[in-house]
Amino acid sequence: MVSGVGRVSAVLEVGCGTGNYIVALESVARCPCWGIDPSAAMLSRARERSSNIIFQPGEAENLDFPTGSFDLVFSVDVVHHIKNRVQYFSEAHRVLKSGGRICTVTDSEWIIRHRQPLAAYFPETVAVDLERYPRVAELRDTMSHIGFKDILENTVERSYQLTDIQVYRDKAFSCLRLIPEEAFQTGIAQMEQALRSGPIPCVSRYLLLWGAKSRACADPPPCPHSQPVVPDVDRPAACASAAAPSTGAPPPR
Numbered sequence: 001m002v003s004g005v006g007r008v009s010a011v012l013e014v015g016c017g018t019g020n021y022i023v024a025l026e027s028v029a030r031c032p033c034w035g036i037d038p039s040a041a042m043l044s045r046a047r048e049r050s051s052n053i054i055f056q057p058g059e060a061e062n063l064d065f066p067t068g069s070f071d072l073v074f075s076v077d078v079v080h081h082i083k084n085r086v087q088y089f090s091e092a093h094r095v096l097k098s099g100g101r102i103c104t105v106t107d108s109e110w111i112i113r114h115r116q117p118l119a120a121y122f123p124e125t126v127a128v129d130l131e132r133y134p135r136v137a138e139l140r141d142t143m144s145h146i147g148f149k150d151i152l153e154n155t156v157e158r159s160y161q162l163t164d165i166q167v168y169r170d171k172a173f174s175c176l177r178l179i180p181e182e183a184f185q186t187g188i189a190q191m192e193q194a195l196r197s198g199p200i201p202c203v204s205r206y207l208l209l210w211g212a213k214s215r216a217c218a219d220p221p222p223c224p225h226s227q228p229v230v231p232d233v234d235r236p237a238a239c240a241s242a243a244a245p246s247t248g249a250p251p252p253r
């Protein structure tokens with residue numbers, strides 16, 4: 001995901017939560033990074049993980065940055081929370097530099113139907129999330145309407161063995177809080193039974209939807225007072241807080 005991002009790039013993560021992805025990206029790319037989220041509690045945890053990144057309150061529909069600020073604007077598992085997606089893509093287009101790129105990481109209908117272990121042990125989550133998540137075709141149409149070019153998508157996946165189901169018991173995945181309690185308890189009992197025979201094979205999949213702001217879109221002239229302030233910090237050689245969770249599983253979504 002950091003392809004095309006270098007030390008001089010400016011990157012914004014929208015809906016960064018506790019910083020899982022922007023912290024990992026900054027530790028690799030070493031470029032100026034910003035993360036916004038409406039949740040003060042999430043931002044407070046994110047700030048504990050990196051002082052190199054500027055974390056500030058904000059919502060996707062109203063990006064509080066000057067026009068032409070960023071080389072990359074991305075979000076992970078956020079787009080289904082955004083009520084006015086036309087406004088978000090319009091704002092993202094505005095704050096991108098000409099030639100800058102947007103990346104929306106989400107779940108396609110196919111991914112939702114084939115989630116392992118969620119769809120297998122909690123099949124009720126499929127209908128819940130098909131209702132919540134926008135279709136990729138709708139996102140592409142909106143992006144195209146706003147003026148994004150070079151719209152393309154790719155899927156990444158990673159297999160892992162689940163040995164600890166505590167995040168499922170804790171309903172860390174929001175769709176588990178939206179199904180009937182009886183269905184939730186049935187799924188947990190089935191996971192516990194499966195674990196007695198060994199780790200549960202799982203696959204984490206994401207769809208990445210990319211777009212670019214045309215190079216023909218003129219950026220405003222540089223103005224020292226209107227550009228985001230680049231963090232004035234020494235960047236450490238490594239960022240331990242970007243380490244994967246102890247279960248080996250991806251962060252709950």
Ligand SMILES: C[S@@+](CC[C@H](N)C(=O)[O-])C[C@H]1O[C@@H](n2cnc3c(N)ncnc32)[C@H](O)[C@@H]1O
Binds near residue numbers: 014015019037042
């Ligand atoms: C499932 S979490 C994903 C967090 C992070 N991107 C990650 O993958 O670890 C969804 C995040 O979207 C944020 N969010 C909800 N509505 C939002 C909006 N309108 N604009 C920006 N972020 C929003 C929530 O506060 C939450 O942190």
